[in-house]
Amino acid sequence: RAAALAAGAKQARSPWLMFLHPGAVLDTGWIEETTQFIQIVAASGKDRAGIFRYARSPYTDAGLRDGLKFVARIVAGPSAEQGLLIAREHYERLGGYRPDARRSEARLLRRLGRSSRTMLRSRIMVA
Template structure:
């Protein structure tokens, strides 16, 4: 039902945290595959992510390019009709499985293309800084950011042109292109460190 694409930077800690939150979704049958697209510049770091992917039962792709190009490459390799894009280190709330399933069913029944974005939640373990206050205000004014994840049907993603590897700020561009009318803020939270 769902392919999850996670771009990594060679840091296994962030990838493992995100993967751990996806395990219940795989057990419930909603997550069919996870692709770890590693953009590590150092081959040794890439080997660590490849081992993490092997142990976790994920597909691994070594990639040299921008994050948007990595996301686009992962989407091309994904096999499911629904795509979920998550940043490494983002951890989904416990209720995400039921809500994601309901969202996919509602979109299918309505026949109207929509994308889901998870509600932002700062990690309770993160140090709060002045910069975080500015980020909060910016998020309120400009809307969701790419670090909040994206749940979208493959055909809707392709219709919008997906992540363009050559475009600046491709993730933000796709969110703007969705607009308020075709995106839903899901109740499930995503904790971002």
């Protein structure tokens, strides 16, 4: 998976990258919010990345696994399932997704740190 993400980032032409897991569904209004986020970050000159707010699908039954994921997000921060919106330059300075590393997505989120992550209002549901 990390190799595919790294290859996709390398081929993308945009100055901003957005990574989503297959089956992810974003709230309506996510386009406007991400546009505003990109404009604000670009104007500030500070490195920031956006993470979508996790929302469990209303069509699935809540189970123990959902509870454990909730606790993990509180303790460890967001998961890779929540998607990532990041400027290409920032992504590259952090080293991007390393194709040969285990848990490359989690490593990138840790390298971002809390201070350069913004939790977006738009929710993401992963099937």
